[in-house]
Amino acid sequence: MPPSLKESLESGLDFIEFLGDRIINNSKQELRDIYNSEFKDRRGIKDPTFASVVYALVRFNKARIHKGKIYLNVKPQVRVYCDQWRRPRAPHAQGASSDPQGTAGVPPPSSAPQTPVLTPKKKLVMEILHKLKTNRKELTADKGGIEITSDPVGTDGKVHFTVAALRELFVVRFHIVNKGSNSVHFTFYTALHRIRCFTLEDERKVTRACPLFLCPGESYEVVVRYTLIHYGHFPATMYFEFCPDLPDSVPFCIVREMEAVARTPLAVELGPVAPYKKLQVFTSRPCVRLFPPSSVVQRLKTAVKLGDYRYPTYLKEIAKQWVEDSDLNSIKHTMCVSRGLLSCSLKMKNYSHRFHLLLHLEEIQMEVDIRKYDLHNQTMNQDPSNRKLLTLSVPGVAENRPSVLRGDCLRVSKSEDTDQPITVYTGYVHRVELDSVKLGFSKRLLQMFLSNMKFEVEFTLNRFPLRLQHRAVDLAVTHQLGEVLFPSGAAAASLPMPKLRMFNQQLESNPEQHAAVQRIVAGSSKPAPHLVFGPPGTGKTITLVEAMNQVSRADPTAHILACAPSNSAGDLICERLMTHMDAHKVYRVYATSRDPRSVPKNLLKHSNWDEQQDGFVFPDKKTLMSYTVVVTTLVSAGRLVSGGIPVGHFSHVFVDEAGQAVEPECVIAIAGLLSAGKGQLVLAGDPKQLGPILRSPLASQYGLGLSLLERLMNHNALYQKSSDSGHFDTRFVTKLLRNYRSHPAILKIPNELFYEKELQVFADQWEREAYCKWEYLPKKGFPVIFHGVMGKDEREANSPSFFNVSEIEVLVDYLTKLVETQQKKGLPKLSAKDIGIIAPYRKQVEKIQKALRSVPALRKWEDLKELKVGSVEEFQGQERRIIMVSAVRSSINYIKMDKDFNIGFLSNEKRFNVAITRARSLLIVVGNPVILNKDPTWKKFISYCVEERGYTGFDFKDAEGEDDIVSRLATLKISEEESAVQQHVDPGWRNEH
Structure with missing residues (x-):
C-alpha cells in the first residue's frame, strides 16, 4: 500500500530536520542522493520515495521548486515543553462525576484527596500548628518586653545540639527576662509534639492556674533535660505564653525550637555534600542539527509500516490548560473533545483514539523529564x-x-x-x-x-517503543480483537481436561499449577485470554514454562511467542524452557540496543547475535518462523509485526509479568500476530503488585497505568469470583496459592491485606527458618523486625530525592551483626547476594551504597557488589534470603498534621506488598513509626510487629499525639488555612526494547 500524503509529509519533515544546516538551496538531485543514501530506511523503517516526500512538502507549503532547485520553507525553531506537574490540578466541573474508565476502572478526575471532616478540637490544633509553621519569624521574635535566651545559645530561634554519647544527660536552659516597662504574667509553657526523651522543669511550676508575675527587670528559668537512648533526630517546639498586666490585655506567645541529634561518624560522612538547591529549568535555543551517517544493517525486511505517530502541536496547550484548569477559547472545542474521550468508558469503539491520546500525554511529560539530565560545560574525550x-x-x-x-x-x-x-x-x-x-x-x-x-x-527520548504502542492499538482495531481485549466468554467451552505428565515433577503435587497447565493446553478460554494470577513466590513463571512445553508436546505444529516487559524476565523464561525443550527449538530475540555483556552466555548462541556485525541483528522472516518458541520483550515483538510474520503463525502468545506493562505495550505482542478467533493468549502476573511506571499525571489519572491483566481482573466478570460459589471460573483464570518463598511471619500481613488469606506456606522449612534463632531478633522464632528510627529527611545539591542517614546507621549495624554471626549457633554462611536492601528514594540508594563501601566488616566480602541496593521496582520478581527496607521519609518538623505528611512511595499499597514479600528467611524494616502509622497499610504492619514483639528501636508511644496538644492549648485562637506540599521523586527510565 503506497504511503498516505500525511505519512509522506511526516517523513519529509523528518528529512528536513535530518538535513540540519545543509538545507540551503540544494539541487533536487543532491537532495535525492542524500535522501536515498543517508536518510531513507536508516531506522529499519520503510520510508516513502523521494518523489512522494517532495510532493507532500510542496503541497503543504513546506518547500517550493524553482529551476531544478528545491527551496525548503523552514526556520530553526525553539522546542516548547509542557510540564504537567508544574502546578496543582483542580478538578474540572465537566465529567467530575463520571468514571473515566467505566468498566475499565481508574479513579475519576475529581478523585483528588478530599478535605477531611475535622472535629472542633482537631481543627483548632491544625490552626495552631499551621500558624507556627507559616509565621515562624513572627512567633520566634521577642515581644511585649519579654526576651528569651538559651544556654547553649540558639540561632534564629532554634537551639541545635549534638549529644556526644547515648544515655548521657544534656541540659538546655531557657532564660526569660522582662526588659519592658510593664509587668507581665508568665502564664503557660509547653513543648509541642514533643518526644518523651526529655523533661521540662521550672521552680514555681507555672500553669495558667498558677501564673508567675514578672516585674520589669525580673527573670526566670525553664530547664529542659534530654537523655537520648537511640540514634536519630529528636525535635521539639517550646511554646511560651504571656499576658501583660494591663486591663483588657491579649495574651501573646514566643516560640523556641530545639533539636537534639545523636549520630555516628558514619552518619556525619553521609550527610549532605552541599545545601539543597532546586534544579535549574533548562532553556531551549533555536538550532540546526547535524547527523552522522547510519550503519544499520538488518536482514528482517519491513513489511508492515511503522508510522511516526507525532502528537499534534495543540496537545501541549491542551495539557497546559488542563493542568491549570482553565479554558482557552482557541482550543475550547478540542479540549472538550479530549475530556469527553477520556471521561467515558474504554471500549473497542474508542480503543485506539483513547490510547493515542494517553500515550501522547505521556510522551509530552517524558520530553520534560528526560531534559532534567542535561549536562552543562561537559568535556568529551x-x-x-x-x-x-x-x-x-x-x-x-x-x-x-x-x-x-x-x-x-x-x-x-x-x-x-x-x-x-x-x-x-x-x-x-x-x-x-x-x-x-x-x-x-x-x-x-x-x-x-x-x-x-x-x-x-x-x-533525547527514544520514541520507538511509543510508536510501536500506537501502531498496536490501531492494529487491535483493524484485526478486530474485541473478544480478546473485551472478552464476553460466549465462545468458551467446557472442554475435557487432558491428562498430562508434567516435565517439571514439582507441578504434579500442586493442584493449581497442574490445572492451569491443563486449561491452557485445552484452550478452554479461547478466544478470551487465560490469566494466571500469581501472588509472590507461587511459581507463575514455572507454570508458564510448563504450559509451553506441554503445548509443544500436544501439538508439534504449534508456534509460541513468549514475552515479558523486561529482558531479565525474558531470559529467565528462555533458560527454564531449555531445561526440558530442545534448545534448538528456542530462539531468543534481542533488540539491537541490548548490551551483549549483559546476556547470559548460555543464551547468546541461541539468539540473534551476529559476530560479524558485532551486534544483535534481526534474522529474516523464514528463519524466525522456523522456531517452535520465540522469546522477546514486548517491545521487540513489534519487530516481528514489522517483519510481516503472518497473523496466526503464533498459535499461542504468553506474557509473563503482564501486570508491569501498560496495556498498549502488552498489545504489541498480540495485535498483528495472534489470530482473534483461533489464537490463545495467556497472561501471567499479579495485579496486587507494582504496575507500570508512568510520568504523566494526566495519563495516569485517566488509566494508562492500568495493565491489561489488571483491567480484566478488576473489571471483567469472567475474571472475578462468582458471588454464588466464591471461586474463579477456572476456564479463564487460575489463582496460584502455594507460596514457596517466605516464612509465614513474613507472609502473614500481605496475605491478609491482598490475597484473602488464601496463600499457603510451602517454603522449604530449613530455608525459611534459617534465622529464627538469630540472637538479635527481638523475639526468637519471629524473623520480622521493625526498627523504629527518628530520622531526618535531607536533600543535597540539586537532587530532589530524599535520604535519611539515621536509617542507614541502623541498616549498617544490622549488616555488621549479620556478617559477624554467620556460621555461628546454627546460622548459615552468608554471601552478599543473599541480602537485598530496598529504599524508595534514589538518593537513599546512593547513600547506602556509599556506606557499604566504608564499613570494615563488609570489606571481607569479595562479592560486595552483589549486595543489591535498589528501589522497590528493581526488586519486583526477585527474592533474597534477607531483605532490609529503609522507609526514608521522616520529619524534622513535628508541627505538621497527618494530612501534610507525604510518605512518598510508601502510601502505595502495591509498593508495600512488593517490598515486604521479597524476603525468604528474615525481614528487617527501618523507618519512622510516627510517620508510617499515618498510612493504614503500614499501621497494620507496625501493629503486627508490636503484637508479636518484633518491634524495637524508638518507642513511638513516646511521641506525643495531637490530642495531648489539644488538652494543653485549647484556649488559644489562632487561625489560617493549610497548604499542601508535593515532593518530587525521580524514578528510573525503562530501557527494555
Missing part, C-alpha cells in the same frame, strides 16, 4: 581504540538515570556557541560503559574537536 568515537561521562547511566542504549542519540552543542541558530550535533551511542557512553558524530564535529572543548549535552 576521543576513544583511544577508535578515534572516530568520542567518550562522554554520564553519571547514573548504569542505573537508567537516564536510560541510554546502544543506537540511541544525544545532542551536543559547543558551550561557547552564541550564534543564532546554534549548531547541534547528533551523536549515536555505540557503546554504554559503567558511567560513560561512546558516541559517533558527523565528520564536521570530529574535524573541529579539541581536547577540553566544552559542550552542552541534551538527552
Whole structure:
C-alpha cells in the first residue's frame, strides 16, 4: 500500500530536520542522493520515495521548486515543553462525576484527596500548628518586653545540639527576662509534639492556674533535660505564653525550637555534600542539527509500516490548560473533545483514539523529564581504540538515570556557541560503559574537536517503543480483537481436561499449577485470554514454562511467542524452557540496543547475535518462523509485526509479568500476530503488585497505568469470583496459592491485606527458618523486625530525592551483626547476594551504597557488589534470603498534621506488598513509626510487629499525639488555612526494547 500524503509529509519533515544546516538551496538531485543514501530506511523503517516526500512538502507549503532547485520553507525553531506537574490540578466541573474508565476502572478526575471532616478540637490544633509553621519569624521574635535566651545559645530561634554519647544527660536552659516597662504574667509553657526523651522543669511550676508575675527587670528559668537512648533526630517546639498586666490585655506567645541529634561518624560522612538547591529549568535555543551517517544493517525486511505517530502541536496547550484548569477559547472545542474521550468508558469503539491520546500525554511529560539530565560545560574525550568515537561521562547511566542504549542519540552543542541558530550535533551511542557512553558524530564535529572543548549535552527520548504502542492499538482495531481485549466468554467451552505428565515433577503435587497447565493446553478460554494470577513466590513463571512445553508436546505444529516487559524476565523464561525443550527449538530475540555483556552466555548462541556485525541483528522472516518458541520483550515483538510474520503463525502468545506493562505495550505482542478467533493468549502476573511506571499525571489519572491483566481482573466478570460459589471460573483464570518463598511471619500481613488469606506456606522449612534463632531478633522464632528510627529527611545539591542517614546507621549495624554471626549457633554462611536492601528514594540508594563501601566488616566480602541496593521496582520478581527496607521519609518538623505528611512511595499499597514479600528467611524494616502509622497499610504492619514483639528501636508511644496538644492549648485562637506540599521523586527510565 503506497504511503498516505500525511505519512509522506511526516517523513519529509523528518528529512528536513535530518538535513540540519545543509538545507540551503540544494539541487533536487543532491537532495535525492542524500535522501536515498543517508536518510531513507536508516531506522529499519520503510520510508516513502523521494518523489512522494517532495510532493507532500510542496503541497503543504513546506518547500517550493524553482529551476531544478528545491527551496525548503523552514526556520530553526525553539522546542516548547509542557510540564504537567508544574502546578496543582483542580478538578474540572465537566465529567467530575463520571468514571473515566467505566468498566475499565481508574479513579475519576475529581478523585483528588478530599478535605477531611475535622472535629472542633482537631481543627483548632491544625490552626495552631499551621500558624507556627507559616509565621515562624513572627512567633520566634521577642515581644511585649519579654526576651528569651538559651544556654547553649540558639540561632534564629532554634537551639541545635549534638549529644556526644547515648544515655548521657544534656541540659538546655531557657532564660526569660522582662526588659519592658510593664509587668507581665508568665502564664503557660509547653513543648509541642514533643518526644518523651526529655523533661521540662521550672521552680514555681507555672500553669495558667498558677501564673508567675514578672516585674520589669525580673527573670526566670525553664530547664529542659534530654537523655537520648537511640540514634536519630529528636525535635521539639517550646511554646511560651504571656499576658501583660494591663486591663483588657491579649495574651501573646514566643516560640523556641530545639533539636537534639545523636549520630555516628558514619552518619556525619553521609550527610549532605552541599545545601539543597532546586534544579535549574533548562532553556531551549533555536538550532540546526547535524547527523552522522547510519550503519544499520538488518536482514528482517519491513513489511508492515511503522508510522511516526507525532502528537499534534495543540496537545501541549491542551495539557497546559488542563493542568491549570482553565479554558482557552482557541482550543475550547478540542479540549472538550479530549475530556469527553477520556471521561467515558474504554471500549473497542474508542480503543485506539483513547490510547493515542494517553500515550501522547505521556510522551509530552517524558520530553520534560528526560531534559532534567542535561549536562552543562561537559568535556568529551576521543576513544583511544577508535578515534572516530568520542567518550562522554554520564553519571547514573548504569542505573537508567537516564536510560541510554546502544543506537540511541544525544545532542551536543559547543558551550561557547552564541550564534543564532546554534549548531547541534547528533551523536549515536555505540557503546554504554559503567558511567560513560561512546558516541559517533558527523565528520564536521570530529574535524573541529579539541581536547577540553566544552559542550552542552541534551538527552533525547527514544520514541520507538511509543510508536510501536500506537501502531498496536490501531492494529487491535483493524484485526478486530474485541473478544480478546473485551472478552464476553460466549465462545468458551467446557472442554475435557487432558491428562498430562508434567516435565517439571514439582507441578504434579500442586493442584493449581497442574490445572492451569491443563486449561491452557485445552484452550478452554479461547478466544478470551487465560490469566494466571500469581501472588509472590507461587511459581507463575514455572507454570508458564510448563504450559509451553506441554503445548509443544500436544501439538508439534504449534508456534509460541513468549514475552515479558523486561529482558531479565525474558531470559529467565528462555533458560527454564531449555531445561526440558530442545534448545534448538528456542530462539531468543534481542533488540539491537541490548548490551551483549549483559546476556547470559548460555543464551547468546541461541539468539540473534551476529559476530560479524558485532551486534544483535534481526534474522529474516523464514528463519524466525522456523522456531517452535520465540522469546522477546514486548517491545521487540513489534519487530516481528514489522517483519510481516503472518497473523496466526503464533498459535499461542504468553506474557509473563503482564501486570508491569501498560496495556498498549502488552498489545504489541498480540495485535498483528495472534489470530482473534483461533489464537490463545495467556497472561501471567499479579495485579496486587507494582504496575507500570508512568510520568504523566494526566495519563495516569485517566488509566494508562492500568495493565491489561489488571483491567480484566478488576473489571471483567469472567475474571472475578462468582458471588454464588466464591471461586474463579477456572476456564479463564487460575489463582496460584502455594507460596514457596517466605516464612509465614513474613507472609502473614500481605496475605491478609491482598490475597484473602488464601496463600499457603510451602517454603522449604530449613530455608525459611534459617534465622529464627538469630540472637538479635527481638523475639526468637519471629524473623520480622521493625526498627523504629527518628530520622531526618535531607536533600543535597540539586537532587530532589530524599535520604535519611539515621536509617542507614541502623541498616549498617544490622549488616555488621549479620556478617559477624554467620556460621555461628546454627546460622548459615552468608554471601552478599543473599541480602537485598530496598529504599524508595534514589538518593537513599546512593547513600547506602556509599556506606557499604566504608564499613570494615563488609570489606571481607569479595562479592560486595552483589549486595543489591535498589528501589522497590528493581526488586519486583526477585527474592533474597534477607531483605532490609529503609522507609526514608521522616520529619524534622513535628508541627505538621497527618494530612501534610507525604510518605512518598510508601502510601502505595502495591509498593508495600512488593517490598515486604521479597524476603525468604528474615525481614528487617527501618523507618519512622510516627510517620508510617499515618498510612493504614503500614499501621497494620507496625501493629503486627508490636503484637508479636518484633518491634524495637524508638518507642513511638513516646511521641506525643495531637490530642495531648489539644488538652494543653485549647484556649488559644489562632487561625489560617493549610497548604499542601508535593515532593518530587525521580524514578528510573525503562530501557527494555
